[in-house]
Amino acid sequence: MEATVVRTGTEGKTWGGGNEPLGASYGKMMMWFFILSDALTFSGFLAAYGFSRFKFADIWPIADEVFNHFPFLHGVDAPMYYVALMTFILIFSSVTMVLAVDAGHHMKKGKVTFYMLLTILGGLIFVGSQAWEWSNFISGEYGAVTTTGGNILQIVDGDGERVALEEIAIDRASARIEHNENEGVWFEEGPGLPTYSLEEVQAGFMANDNLLIRTGNIGEDGEKIILSREESLEKMATEAIGVVEGANLSHNEYGPPLFADFFFFITGFHGFHVFSGVVINIIIFFNVVLGTYERRGTYEMVEKVGLYWHFVDLVWVFVFTFFYLV
Amino acid sequence: MAHDTTHEHNQDAGTKRIWSVFIILSIVTTVEVILGILKPEFLVDNHLVNMSILNWIFIILTLYKAYYIVWAFMHLEHEKKWLRRVIVWTAIFLVIYLIFILLNEGYYIYQVYQKGYIAWDF
Numbered sequence: 001m002e003a004t005v006v007r008t009g010t011e012g013k014t015w016g017g018g019n020e021p022l023g024a025s026y027g028k029m030m031m032w033f034f035i036l037s038d039a040l041t042f043s044g045f046l047a048a049y050g051f052s053r054f055k056f057a058d059i060w061p062i063a064d065e066v067f068n069h070f071p072f073l074h075g076v077d078a079p080m081y082y083v084a085l086m087t088f089i090l091i092f093s094s095v096t097m098v099l100a101v102d103a104g105h106h107m108k109k110g111k112v113t114f115y116m117l118l119t120i121l122g123g124l125i126f127v128g129s130q131a132w133e134w135s136n137f138i139s140g141e142y143g144a145v146t147t148t149g150g151n152i153l154q155i156v157d158g159d160g161e162r163v164a165l166e167e168i169a170i171d172r173a174s175a176r177i178e179h180n181e182n183e184g185v186w187f188e189e190g191p192g193l194p195t196y197s198l199e200e201v202q203a204g205f206m207a208n209d210n211l212l213i214r215t216g217n218i219g220e221d222g223e224k225i226i227l228s229r230e231e232s233l234e235k236m237a238t239e240a241i242g243v244v245e246g247a248n249l250s251h252n253e254y255g256p257p258l259f260a261d262f263f264f265f266i267t268g269f270h271g272f273h274v275f276s277g278v279v280i281n282i283i284i285f286f287n288v289v290l291g292t293y294e295r296r297g298t299y300e301m302v303e304k305v306g307l308y309w310h311f312v313d314l315v316w317v318f319v320f321t322f323f324y325l326v
Numbered sequence: 327m328a329h330d331t332t333h334e335h336n337q338d339a340g341t342k343r344i345w346s347v348f349i350i351l352s353i354v355t356t357v358e359v360i361l362g363i364l365k366p367e368f369l370v371d372n373h374l375v376n377m378s379i380l381n382w383i384f385i386i387l388t389l390y391k392a393y394y395i396v397w398a399f400m401h402l403e404h405e406k407k408w409l410r411r412v413i414v415w416t417a418i419f420l421v422i423y424l425i426f427i428l429l430n431e432g433y434y435i436y437q438v439y440q441k442g443y444i445a446w447d448f
Binding site: 022023024029032035036039040043044047048050051052053054055056057058064079080081084087088091092094095097098099101102105149150151222303306307310311313314317318320321324325326 | 340341344345347348351352355356358359361362363365370381384385387388391392395396398399400401405406408409412413416417420421424425428429431432433435436439446447
């Protein structure tokens with residue numbers, strides 16, 4: 001059936017519509033607008049991270065001591081292996097995406113479908129990996145003690161190996177019990193209790209002559225400074241004010257609170273991009289399966305979501321460098 | 327309306343380019359991770375313009391990867407010259423400016439913490 005088309009007589013002329021400035025269609029151009037502005041947003045985040053890191057240059061955590069977990073290798077020191085794996089997964093899903101785009105240019109519906117599916121799977125695996133990384137980061141492994149000055153004191157043995165709080169704490173009747181809903185006339189949530197109180201950790205620390213304190217400060221050799229036993233005892237007795245386990249927005253056992261804040265914010269914002277990318281990819285995948293683009297005669301939509309997907313990969317390349325490597 | 331943009335090259339050449347870029351990206355990532363784990367001392371200890379050589383290597387390799395992602399995967403190499411420039415020059419100019427301002431300021435505050443007359447770690 002012929003649709004009614006109003007002819008203006010300007011078709012093909014400058015103002016006739018359907019022009020493609022710089023050889024890019026409207027949709028593609030707008031995707032580039034978006035990507036550029038989003039790139040500047042991420043640049044702002046990463047530059048702000050750099051700002052805070054320069055500000056606390058001497059007490060910033062060392063990344064491969066924080067991110068050293070690998071699935072099924074509990075307790076094994078595996079610095080950055082997992083995040084490297086995540087990087088490969090994301091790069092590979094970028095490859096399958098660009099293969100889908102390439103197949104789209106040749107109007108091969110089957111291939112586009114297959115590669116889109118692989119891309120979606122890669123994205124889901126990446127988001128899942130990031131959730132695992134977050135859960136490790138939030139629950140922490142060793143725990144630490146905070147000081148009046150807001151610094152973190154970590155506990156090590158004579159060989160400089162980290163010691164977890166649970167290995168040293170001596171059980172004592174706690175001075176404070178957690179306030180629960182069934183204990184009050186009305187319930188107001190109190191601050192949560194760490195597994196071990198400060199007194200228990202201090203007692204355990206005093207009892208074991210082998211234990212030392214590792215401060216957050218980075219020495220000349222690029223390693224964190226470990227205090228002598230006397231200095232450690234004094235610091236533990238006079239400056240310690242609390243126990244930290246894992247990480248949240250106001251405390252973390254790794255270093256300055258800003259470290260965890262930026263970790264959550266930047267990897268979270270990136271993870272949100274991956275998630276929305278997966279959702280958009282799924283929509284496009286179904287459109288491909290239903291033959292929408294086959295009928296339209298062009299797979300340009302696949303190319304446009306492809307741009308977004310590669311951009312997510314591009315951002316990760318920078319996050320990887322500035323969070324985990326530098 | 328159909329856009330076969332600038333993909334006149336045949337499919338084999340296209341996929342070959344994709345796989346070669348994938349191999350480059352994988353090798354560069356592997357090198358980065360190995361360097362990040364080993365942290366060779368001569369690269370950490372030697373500095374060039376206030377930054378260790380190792381960090382320079384990381385940043386240069388990252389930009390190298392970014393170039394391949396944007397040029398090959400995002401097809402900028404097939405776009406018109408001025409579309410490329412509008413995107414890349416804008417980003418690079420603003421990012422350099424931002425980095426310069428913020429890192430300078432961060433370093434200044436670090437100096438204040440170190441040498442100022444107010445104790446912040448008490």
